Amino acid sequence: MYNDISFITLFKSVEYVKKYLYERYKEAGFSSPKELAFQNSYSFVYYIELGQSYFEQGKKAPLSIKPVLFFYGLSHWLKGALLTIDPNYPATTQVLAHGVSTRKRKKQGYRFLTDEIKIQKEGFYPYVSKSLFNIKELTGEKYKMRHLIMSIPELAFLIEKFEGESILIQVNKVQNKVYAPLSLLKKMKITPRRFELMIKEKTNTIVQCIEKEENLIISYSGNNDKNNFPLYYNLNDKKYYLPSVPHLYLKIPEILSHFLLLYNLSMICRYETEWWGELLYSFSSNDRPYIQSFLDCTERKTPYLMESLFKAK
Template sequence: MFDHYKVWQSYTPFHSSVNVQEYLHTIYHKSKFDEAEKKSYQNAYPFIYYLEHGKSYYQLSNQAPLSIKPVLLFYGMTQLLKASLLTVDPHYPESTSVLAHGVSTRKRKKQSYDFLKDEVKIQKNGLFSHFSLKMFHVEHLDGEKITMVSLLRRIPELNPLFKFSFMETSSYCLNKSNAYANTFELTSKILDCYHMTDDRFSNFIKDSNKRIQNISFNDKDNITISVSTSSLTPLQSFPFYYHLFEDSYYLSTDKELVKYFPEVMVHYLLLYNLSMISRYETEWWSELLQNSSTKDLPFIQQFIEITAVKIPYLLSEFLYSFKMNEPN
């Protein structure tokens, strides 16, 4: 299992206001933001407080019962997001419109409610749309409805659970090639899933991410597909999703999910809905936790375990991506 300690250890350099001020100033100056030095001083302590507050939520969630974990993890994630936003938006929060969650849930039927089929609706304003745009350059999502199962299928660590529960493979692993750096092999079964020819698949994947340089097919046995990339990182891997515990990448078997939708956004929507259920749908939530009469609970339990580590890791990667881009 991935080391929780190492995740939070990566945040240690940000405990210093001097470090943070210099870190923010470098980013603001490089991004040509106005008053870079002034804003870096103003935002240093809010940045630190957001991270400390977020860490407190996550640490408390480790000791909390499952019934309230979604609430703690959701608010822990929002605090880490606010710190992350300060790297790309020195004026955050510039208006009250970005303070709302930015997502809504539909009214639930008390009878036969199925979490996996439930959906959330993205609002025009709010934290979700704001961080999606500023951090990941994703826009025009307002009004879109997204189901929980489509979100869960984007999390590769859940692949075995989909296999067990529904006898389906939700994604295929890209195996690292021993012959070439930044080269991976993927089973050709994906062609059957997508109902595509070699050429069509190649164009489809290349169109999804300009970082993908080449896709070649094994003519001898047609079992593997080699995918070469200029760079593949947990934050810059789309259309592939990063498996934290394996240090590997996966491609969804559903071509409809090959749409740029970073995993940080996935976790936010899932945690939002689960936190709302935990707070306002107490009867259904309690029955689910006690009776385990549907297939919902294993997915919820495993997602909670994954997100508790993966979101702090991914957002740490986001913060350090600016350091990695600095000249030597």
Template sequence: MHDIRHWRDFLHYFQSASYTQKFLRRCYRSMPGSDVKSYDNCYPFMYYLEQGEIYYKQAEDSPLSIKPILLFYGFIHFIKAVVLTTDPNYPETTTVLAHGITSRKRKKQQYRFLHDEVKIQKNGLFTHFSSLHFDLKHLEGEKYKMEDLLDQIPEMADSFSVLMKKTTMFPFTEGRLSIEENLLNHFHWTPDSFRQHHSSLPEGIHWEGQDTLSTTLRNEALPFRWNRQEGKLALPAIKNEASSLPEVLIHYAILYNLSMIARYETEWWMELLKNRTTEDYPFILAFITLTTEKGPSLLGELLENKMKQEGE
């Protein structure tokens, strides 16, 4: 099967109930009752994808004020489809129907989006998805600041550089990252300490000589991030609480918070969109523009990998 290059590329495969059931049967082949489960889940899987696409199409044609709500619900519908490939009993209990993440009460005075936080709950879709697909089982109670989450998205590096004079990424150029003086000064490392810190590298990244990291990867390999817009791997310049989160979970957390703001903090939200008095607006706009394509693409890649694993 050819690599999926656009997130809508994977949808047409699942417009056939016959194909979808065969695909799910392969996903469940090591589980008892795979025939029955694949039959039962065939249409829910197809409907999750269909509903998710509808939300994204509506978001593309909608004003910014309601985009976060539509994007978030489109995103979680795609996640539910991905979850169903691994958990044939989803949703087995009502606990997994919650979002799995909460946002704190907002202060009306001098509230800043970049300083806001979300907190991971014990149960819910975020937690279930994180455990199933990334083996992250101990996220309950973790808090993530919006700025820290955005720091870890490579396409946001220009926004941080221009608006805050902050370096957040060191990009690979033509598959190589030279360990130069500006990089070493940023981390306060010597060449030896940098190599020692990166002695254990993800598969697909290796040392080329003494001072160059080299790769042919075209996907995220933590702690390295994939810049989809530029087709480059990047080394985050900042290590924070979000450094260990796969980017798809970062999009989930930010979209959740923005959707809650758009729904329940209407006065602050509309004033932000109209007055644009802080850097919050350009950061939010840049993220919304990015996630409209990259969010579902990240989930499409998970589904594509599943199709490859199951011999599709």
């Protein structure tokens, strides 16, 4: 189980943060990086500190309000990450709005897993996607909660238990190469060349695939924490996985799946009181175990993903 949040320990020191930001700004080619680092060091520390406060309270809070606390905790950490690449953040009020939307009123018979979230043209989420992960042209795209849940490897067991579907295949990662069994292609009924094209089309990541004996060797460039190659790391078993179904090759990295799920859940528990109460206390559907398992997972996984993101910079 991952409990280490060493990036928070380091970022409690303003002196360390000044050096950290200076290196980031200097590497990015900003003029006067030393002055910018001095100017932003306290804001950065406060973003990280507030994020930790929200998360620590979220761990202690009842399930009914956990989503709100975790959502604001992750939002503050992402704001800190933005400050490492944009010394003027927030430059306009446009980047402060959420940048995503859900159905305002839930219909009768509403199920969380079938709900969708829509990406707007401007706001915090599209700005994070573009600035931190170089993901563009997301306006109008929709993500189903089911697909976001399925993109978190620690939750794959729920899909297998409730729906009888195996959605991930274990792979081995050695530097920038992934060794996957050929059964991955057989299950998706595609060729290595079609797999390459699918990855490029769905995630904007260029990979090269070679069949060798019983393995598919997938090579990609860059740091996996900074690109969108959907290589999922499971904190529970310390192993890597690739999706065995095409619709899980999302454009977005896992940390943004956590953000979107937390956003929707935080809106539901604040504004859909009747449905949220029924979910918590009636135990009438599979929605509750999915949601509770996700919140248990994000409590541990979000700090890990954020630390990986800060280290990748």
